[in-house]
Amino acid sequence: MNIDAAIVHIPRLRRYARALAGDAALADDLVQDTLERACQKWALWRPPAAASADQVQKALRSWLLTLMHNLYANQWQQSARHRTVELDETMDPVHDPTAKLALQLDLERALAMLAPQAREVLLLIGMEQFSYGETAQMLGVPVGTVMSRLSRAREQLRRLMEGERAATTVLRAVK
CATH class of the missing domain: 1.10.1740 (Rna Polymerase Sigma Factor; Chain: A)
Incomplete structure:
Protein backbone atom coordinates (compact mmCIF):
# COMPACT_ATOMS: atom_id res chain seq x y z
CA MET A 1 0.00 0.00 0.00
CA GLU A 86 -16.01 35.06 19.22
CA LEU A 87 -18.70 33.92 16.85
CA ASP A 88 -19.42 36.54 14.20
CA GLU A 89 -23.18 37.05 13.97
CA THR A 90 -22.94 38.07 10.32
CA MET A 91 -21.03 34.96 9.29
CA ASP A 92 -22.06 33.57 5.92
CA PRO A 93 -21.62 29.88 5.13
CA VAL A 94 -18.55 29.86 2.90
CA HIS A 95 -19.26 26.39 1.58
CA ASP A 96 -22.65 27.36 0.08
CA PRO A 97 -22.69 31.06 -0.84
CA THR A 98 -25.87 30.85 -2.95
CA ALA A 99 -28.20 29.53 -0.28
CA LYS A 100 -28.88 31.81 2.67
CA LEU A 101 -31.03 29.49 4.72
CA ALA A 102 -31.59 30.58 8.30
CA LEU A 103 -31.71 27.00 9.54
CA GLN A 104 -28.36 26.22 7.96
CA LEU A 105 -26.79 29.26 9.61
CA ASP A 106 -28.39 28.39 12.93
CA LEU A 107 -27.04 24.84 12.76
CA GLU A 108 -23.56 26.07 11.81
CA ARG A 109 -23.58 28.55 14.71
CA ALA A 110 -24.93 25.96 17.12
CA LEU A 111 -22.25 23.46 16.11
CA ALA A 112 -19.60 26.14 16.59
CA MET A 113 -20.90 26.77 20.11
CA LEU A 114 -20.46 23.13 21.17
CA ALA A 115 -17.35 22.12 23.04
CA PRO A 116 -14.75 20.62 20.68
CA GLN A 117 -15.02 17.17 22.28
CA ALA A 118 -18.80 17.14 21.89
CA ARG A 119 -18.63 18.43 18.31
CA GLU A 120 -16.09 15.77 17.31
CA VAL A 121 -18.20 12.91 18.65
CA LEU A 122 -21.36 14.31 17.09
CA LEU A 123 -19.70 14.74 13.70
CA LEU A 124 -17.97 11.36 13.67
CA ILE A 125 -21.13 9.46 14.57
CA GLY A 126 -23.78 11.66 12.94
CA MET A 127 -22.03 12.84 9.80
CA GLU A 128 -19.30 10.28 9.14
CA GLN A 129 -21.46 7.34 10.30
CA PHE A 130 -18.82 5.68 12.48
CA SER A 131 -19.90 3.29 15.22
CA TYR A 132 -19.44 4.11 18.89
CA GLY A 133 -16.54 1.65 19.07
CA GLU A 134 -14.79 3.10 16.04
CA THR A 135 -15.27 6.63 17.34
CA ALA A 136 -13.93 5.63 20.77
CA GLN A 137 -10.86 4.09 19.16
CA MET A 138 -10.22 7.17 16.98
CA LEU A 139 -10.54 9.57 19.89
CA GLY A 140 -8.73 7.35 22.38
CA VAL A 141 -11.56 7.33 24.93
CA PRO A 142 -13.85 4.59 26.31
CA VAL A 143 -17.12 3.78 24.51
CA GLY A 144 -19.11 5.01 27.52
CA THR A 145 -17.43 8.40 27.22
CA VAL A 146 -18.41 8.56 23.55
CA MET A 147 -22.00 7.71 24.44
CA SER A 148 -22.25 10.34 27.18
CA ARG A 149 -20.56 13.03 25.05
CA LEU A 150 -22.93 12.24 22.20
CA SER A 151 -25.97 12.41 24.46
CA ARG A 152 -24.88 15.74 25.95
CA ALA A 153 -23.95 17.13 22.53
CA ARG A 154 -27.35 16.21 21.05
CA GLU A 155 -29.18 17.75 23.99
CA GLN A 156 -27.11 20.95 23.86
CA LEU A 157 -27.54 21.17 20.09
CA ARG A 158 -31.29 20.72 20.48
CA ARG A 159 -31.43 23.52 23.07
CA LEU A 160 -29.32 25.82 20.92
CA MET A 161 -31.47 25.19 17.88
CA GLU A 162 -34.62 25.93 19.90
CA GLY A 163 -33.09 29.17 21.11
CA GLU A 164 -32.79 28.14 24.75
CA ARG A 165 -29.55 29.57 26.03
CA ALA A 166 -29.27 28.05 29.50
CA ALA A 167 -25.96 29.79 30.10
CA THR A 168 -27.41 33.23 29.37
CA THR A 169 -30.44 33.09 31.61
CA VAL A 170 -31.60 36.57 32.54
CA LEU A 171 -32.40 37.06 36.21
CA ARG A 172 -35.22 39.39 37.16
CA ALA A 173 -35.31 41.48 40.32
CA VAL A 174 -38.15 40.46 42.65
CA LYS A 175 -39.69 43.02 44.97
Whole structure:
Protein backbone atom coordinates (compact mmCIF):
# COMPACT_ATOMS: atom_id res chain seq x y z
CA MET A 1 0.00 0.00 0.00
CA ASN A 2 1.29 3.47 -0.80
CA ILE A 3 0.32 7.01 0.05
CA ASP A 4 -1.80 7.29 -3.11
CA ALA A 5 -4.42 5.20 -1.30
CA ALA A 6 -5.06 8.19 0.99
CA ILE A 7 -6.10 10.40 -1.93
CA VAL A 8 -9.44 8.59 -2.14
CA HIS A 9 -10.27 9.83 1.36
CA ILE A 10 -9.60 13.54 0.78
CA PRO A 11 -13.28 14.47 0.23
CA ARG A 12 -14.29 12.88 3.56
CA LEU A 13 -11.31 14.47 5.29
CA ARG A 14 -12.30 17.87 3.91
CA ARG A 15 -15.93 17.42 4.98
CA TYR A 16 -14.95 16.44 8.51
CA ALA A 17 -12.32 19.20 8.75
CA ARG A 18 -14.84 21.75 7.51
CA ALA A 19 -17.34 20.71 10.13
CA LEU A 20 -14.69 20.82 12.86
CA ALA A 21 -13.06 24.10 11.92
CA GLY A 22 -16.10 25.95 10.57
CA ASP A 23 -13.92 27.79 8.06
CA ALA A 24 -12.86 26.65 4.58
CA ALA A 25 -9.30 27.96 4.81
CA LEU A 26 -8.69 26.45 8.24
CA ALA A 27 -10.22 23.17 7.08
CA ASP A 28 -7.97 23.04 4.02
CA ASP A 29 -4.95 23.70 6.24
CA LEU A 30 -6.06 20.92 8.58
CA VAL A 31 -6.43 18.46 5.68
CA GLN A 32 -3.01 19.42 4.36
CA ASP A 33 -1.44 19.03 7.81
CA THR A 34 -3.14 15.64 8.17
CA LEU A 35 -1.83 14.42 4.83
CA GLU A 36 1.66 15.69 5.66
CA ARG A 37 1.56 13.85 8.97
CA ALA A 38 0.31 10.72 7.16
CA CYS A 39 3.25 10.93 4.76
CA GLN A 40 5.68 11.28 7.65
CA LYS A 41 4.10 8.43 9.64
CA TRP A 42 3.19 6.17 6.72
CA ALA A 43 5.58 3.43 7.86
CA LEU A 44 3.67 3.19 11.16
CA TRP A 45 0.32 2.36 9.56
CA ARG A 46 -0.43 -1.31 9.28
CA PRO A 47 -3.51 -2.62 7.47
CA PRO A 48 -5.53 -5.24 9.34
CA ALA A 49 -4.31 -8.79 8.81
CA ALA A 50 -6.33 -10.88 6.35
CA ALA A 51 -8.65 -7.98 5.56
CA SER A 52 -10.59 -7.34 2.39
CA ALA A 53 -9.87 -4.27 0.26
CA ASP A 54 -12.91 -2.52 1.75
CA GLN A 55 -11.76 -3.23 5.30
CA VAL A 56 -8.29 -1.92 4.49
CA GLN A 57 -9.77 1.31 3.08
CA LYS A 58 -12.02 1.70 6.13
CA ALA A 59 -9.05 1.19 8.45
CA LEU A 60 -7.01 3.73 6.47
CA ARG A 61 -9.87 6.26 6.66
CA SER A 62 -10.11 5.72 10.42
CA TRP A 63 -6.36 6.21 10.79
CA LEU A 64 -6.44 9.42 8.75
CA LEU A 65 -9.40 10.76 10.75
CA THR A 66 -7.56 9.90 13.97
CA LEU A 67 -4.53 11.85 12.76
CA MET A 68 -6.85 14.76 11.90
CA HIS A 69 -8.53 14.61 15.30
CA ASN A 70 -5.19 14.71 17.10
CA LEU A 71 -3.91 17.60 14.98
CA TYR A 72 -7.13 19.55 15.49
CA ALA A 73 -7.07 18.96 19.24
CA ASN A 74 -3.47 20.15 19.45
CA GLN A 75 -4.19 23.24 17.33
CA TRP A 76 -7.33 24.04 19.32
CA GLN A 77 -5.45 23.83 22.62
CA GLN A 78 -2.69 26.09 21.31
CA SER A 79 -5.11 28.67 19.92
CA ALA A 80 -7.17 28.65 23.12
CA ARG A 81 -4.09 29.67 25.04
CA HIS A 82 -3.37 32.61 22.76
CA ARG A 83 -6.75 34.04 21.93
CA THR A 84 -10.48 33.72 22.39
CA VAL A 85 -12.72 33.24 19.42
CA GLU A 86 -16.01 35.06 19.22
CA LEU A 87 -18.70 33.92 16.85
CA ASP A 88 -19.42 36.54 14.20
CA GLU A 89 -23.18 37.05 13.97
CA THR A 90 -22.94 38.07 10.32
CA MET A 91 -21.03 34.96 9.29
CA ASP A 92 -22.06 33.57 5.92
CA PRO A 93 -21.62 29.88 5.13
CA VAL A 94 -18.55 29.86 2.90
CA HIS A 95 -19.26 26.39 1.58
CA ASP A 96 -22.65 27.36 0.08
CA PRO A 97 -22.69 31.06 -0.84
CA THR A 98 -25.87 30.85 -2.95
CA ALA A 99 -28.20 29.53 -0.28
CA LYS A 100 -28.88 31.81 2.67
CA LEU A 101 -31.03 29.49 4.72
CA ALA A 102 -31.59 30.58 8.30
CA LEU A 103 -31.71 27.00 9.54
CA GLN A 104 -28.36 26.22 7.96
CA LEU A 105 -26.79 29.26 9.61
CA ASP A 106 -28.39 28.39 12.93
CA LEU A 107 -27.04 24.84 12.76
CA GLU A 108 -23.56 26.07 11.81
CA ARG A 109 -23.58 28.55 14.71
CA ALA A 110 -24.93 25.96 17.12
CA LEU A 111 -22.25 23.46 16.11
CA ALA A 112 -19.60 26.14 16.59
CA MET A 113 -20.90 26.77 20.11
CA LEU A 114 -20.46 23.13 21.17
CA ALA A 115 -17.35 22.12 23.04
CA PRO A 116 -14.75 20.62 20.68
CA GLN A 117 -15.02 17.17 22.28
CA ALA A 118 -18.80 17.14 21.89
CA ARG A 119 -18.63 18.43 18.31
CA GLU A 120 -16.09 15.77 17.31
CA VAL A 121 -18.20 12.91 18.65
CA LEU A 122 -21.36 14.31 17.09
CA LEU A 123 -19.70 14.74 13.70
CA LEU A 124 -17.97 11.36 13.67
CA ILE A 125 -21.13 9.46 14.57
CA GLY A 126 -23.78 11.66 12.94
CA MET A 127 -22.03 12.84 9.80
CA GLU A 128 -19.30 10.28 9.14
CA GLN A 129 -21.46 7.34 10.30
CA PHE A 130 -18.82 5.68 12.48
CA SER A 131 -19.90 3.29 15.22
CA TYR A 132 -19.44 4.11 18.89
CA GLY A 133 -16.54 1.65 19.07
CA GLU A 134 -14.79 3.10 16.04
CA THR A 135 -15.27 6.63 17.34
CA ALA A 136 -13.93 5.63 20.77
CA GLN A 137 -10.86 4.09 19.16
CA MET A 138 -10.22 7.17 16.98
CA LEU A 139 -10.54 9.57 19.89
CA GLY A 140 -8.73 7.35 22.38
CA VAL A 141 -11.56 7.33 24.93
CA PRO A 142 -13.85 4.59 26.31
CA VAL A 143 -17.12 3.78 24.51
CA GLY A 144 -19.11 5.01 27.52
CA THR A 145 -17.43 8.40 27.22
CA VAL A 146 -18.41 8.56 23.55
CA MET A 147 -22.00 7.71 24.44
CA SER A 148 -22.25 10.34 27.18
CA ARG A 149 -20.56 13.03 25.05
CA LEU A 150 -22.93 12.24 22.20
CA SER A 151 -25.97 12.41 24.46
CA ARG A 152 -24.88 15.74 25.95
CA ALA A 153 -23.95 17.13 22.53
CA ARG A 154 -27.35 16.21 21.05
CA GLU A 155 -29.18 17.75 23.99
CA GLN A 156 -27.11 20.95 23.86
CA LEU A 157 -27.54 21.17 20.09
CA ARG A 158 -31.29 20.72 20.48
CA ARG A 159 -31.43 23.52 23.07
CA LEU A 160 -29.32 25.82 20.92
CA MET A 161 -31.47 25.19 17.88
CA GLU A 162 -34.62 25.93 19.90
CA GLY A 163 -33.09 29.17 21.11
CA GLU A 164 -32.79 28.14 24.75
CA ARG A 165 -29.55 29.57 26.03
CA ALA A 166 -29.27 28.05 29.50
CA ALA A 167 -25.96 29.79 30.10
CA THR A 168 -27.41 33.23 29.37
CA THR A 169 -30.44 33.09 31.61
CA VAL A 170 -31.60 36.57 32.54
CA LEU A 171 -32.40 37.06 36.21
CA ARG A 172 -35.22 39.39 37.16
CA ALA A 173 -35.31 41.48 40.32
CA VAL A 174 -38.15 40.46 42.65
CA LYS A 175 -39.69 43.02 44.97
